Amino acid sequence: MRVINFNAQGIVQATDRGFFDWMVKQDADVVCIQNLKAREYQLDDERYHPEGYHAYFFEAWDDNYGGVAIYSRHVPKAIMTGLGFEACDTQGRFIQADFERVSVASFTIPSGLKSAEAQARKMDYLDHFGGHLRKTLRKRREFIFAGTVNIAHKPVDLSNWYVNQKVSGFLAEEREWIEEVFGEMNFVDTLREVNKAERQFTWWPDYNRAWDLNEGARLDYQISTANLRKTIRAASIYKAERFSDHAPMIIDYAIEM
Numbered sequence: 001m002r003v004i005n006f007n008a009q010g011i012v013q014a015t016d017r018g019f020f021d022w023m024v025k026q027d028a029d030v031v032c033i034q035n036l037k038a039r040e041y042q043l044d045d046e047r048y049h050p051e052g053y054h055a056y057f058f059e060a061w062d063d064n065y066g067g068v069a070i071y072s073r074h075v076p077k078a079i080m081t082g083l084g085f086e087a088c089d090t091q092g093r094f095i096q097a098d099f100e101r102v103s104v105a106s107f108t109i110p111s112g113l114k115s116a117e118a119q120a121r122k123m124d125y126l127d128h129f130g131g132h133l134r135k136t137l138r139k140r141r142e143f144i145f146a147g148t149v150n151i152a153h154k155p156v157d158l159s160n161w162y163v164n165q166k167v168s169g170f171l172a173e174e175r176e177w178i179e180e181v182f183g184e185m186n187f188v189d190t191l192r193e194v195n196k197a198e199r200q201f202t203w204w205p206d207y208n209r210a211w212d213l214n215e216g217a218r219l220d221y222q223i224s225t226a227n228l229r230k231t232i233r234a235a236s237i238y239k240a241e242r243f244s245d246h247a248p249m250i251i252d253y254a255i256e257m
Contacts, residue, residue: 094107
């Protein structure tokens with residue numbers, strides 16, 4: 001099973017830049033997209049519905065904001081949207097597809113860069129989302145959570161990490177949260193399970209040739225339950241084309257759909 005996750009920062013713009021043209025050539029079973037910035041009715045055009053894929057959307061209440069999607073070659077047994085708290089459900093931040101052997105979720109956690117208030121909202125969101133992750137550990141199935149966490153896990157996951165320790169995305173309390181996910185909760189950072197290379201970034205700021213110089217951060221993840229650790233076969237980040245300020249992540253699992 002191949003899973004791709006990608007923060008589009010606007011699905012219309014990403015489509016104009018060739019994302020779906022690239023996607024259909026990747027032999028992916030499931031594609032998780034974040035930050036659609038579009039309503040579902042605006043995505044009726046066939047260019048948003050590539051042949052061979054079933055599309056499922058969870059939109060934000062506000063126009064031109066948020067929204068997540070799952071594209072799947074296989075019809076899921078069930079689709080779940082939202083997590084039962086306002087910041088998630090009104091901003092279109094979580095959708096999950098349940099398949100026979102695994103559930104795959106497309107999700108995004110808000111940024112805290114704009115203000116102290118935004119950071120406080122992010123930390124509150126992390127508390128709620130962490131609670132959901134804990135609940136999944138009690139279920140008798142495996143999970144892959146694919147999306148944008150907006151946290152760099154370790155210094156290797158961020159350019160100039162030393163000077164960014166007081167910047168949202170690499171604050172001590174944020175790193176403590178994600179360390180708990182991969183530590184105490186025993187979830188798996190799937191990319192790092194098989195790809196130990198440095199400078200494996202998924203996001204680059206839109207200034208000063210950051211993309212060309214590869215000065216960025218790894219803010220996007222596929223987080224799996226522990227039993228899937230042994231199934232991870234390959235992991236990469238696609239950077240040959242630029243569809244948004246984020247790059248698609250591609251993870252291969254030895255799982256039959």
